[in-house]
């Protein structure tokens with residue numbers, strides 16, 4: 001493998017990436033050329049929404065080619081194009097052969113939810129103190145337990161399950177890998193429905209549930225049916241606001257709504273969006289993310 005690194009202004013990134021793809025690049029990444037310096041620029045966007053910008057004012061574009069000759073040809077061809085005028089070749093270098101599977105695996109260690117409840121990749125031994133665990137391999141679907149939003153939901157599930165207060169029938173709305181659904185099933189849920197708009201996530205959730213030996217019923221969002229004692233949704237603030245009436249309608253009298261994917265500064269807008277249905281409060285926080293929960297006022 002050979003890597004070609006280029007410097008490009010924001011307005012040239014799209015043309016450059018299109019050209020690199022046409023020239024056979026296996027992968028292309030765009031980074032802030034000023035990362036880790038005083039000139040570094042923050043660029044935030046929510047998944048599902050168009051990116052706020054194509055890239056940074058000074059972007060480093062790195063393309064991977066199968067061989068040195070392909071990288072060199074691409075470099076020469078690009079330099080002959082008009083749009084390349086404000087761009088520059090930074091470097092061309094071989095990429096050392098690595099055991100990528102091992103390297104990827106080494107980045108995923110067991111994750112502690114509570115001292116007794118762990119998420120453990122299948123290639124790892126269970127930690128001695130783990131009395132309860134979710135065995136999970138990182139796949140394409142979100143939800144390996146390494147993100148604070150997932151961990152906060154699992155902590156809530158473990159706490160709720162541990163108090164003897166029944167999780168009851170559970171809905172995991174936006175299940176990703178199925179990690180919350182599996183956690184709920186392991187913490188005593190009576191039955192678990194897991195839904196996601198992404199069919200690949202649904203497939204992954206089914207596989208992960210089987211691997212953990214717990215029954216969950218997974219499918220598209222229309223599969224959510226009736227009311228649940230516990231409704232979990234770790235998505236993001238914008239879709240959570242849109243989903244407010246739908247999610248609240250699924251909460252049984254006396255039941256719980258648990259929302260994650262919300263930044264601290266978004267607490268008020270979420271509270272306002274849910275106020276017509278349920279009163280949300282902040283129940284947990286980690287690394288700038290918050291967990292918001294509400295209890296349905298009905299029931300015993």
Ligand SMILES: C[S@@+](CC[C@H](N)C(=O)[O-])C[C@H]1O[C@@H](n2cnc3c(N)ncnc32)[C@H](O)[C@@H]1O
Pocket residue numbers: 141142143144145149150153173174175176177178179180195196197198201221234235239261
């Ligand atoms: C941040 S991931 C959470 C995954 C997992 N539940 C967890 O806690 O780690 C959000 C998931 O919600 C799904 N999603 C996003 N918008 C949705 C919607 N409107 N309805 C259902 N699922 C949605 C995404 O496909 C994604 O798998």
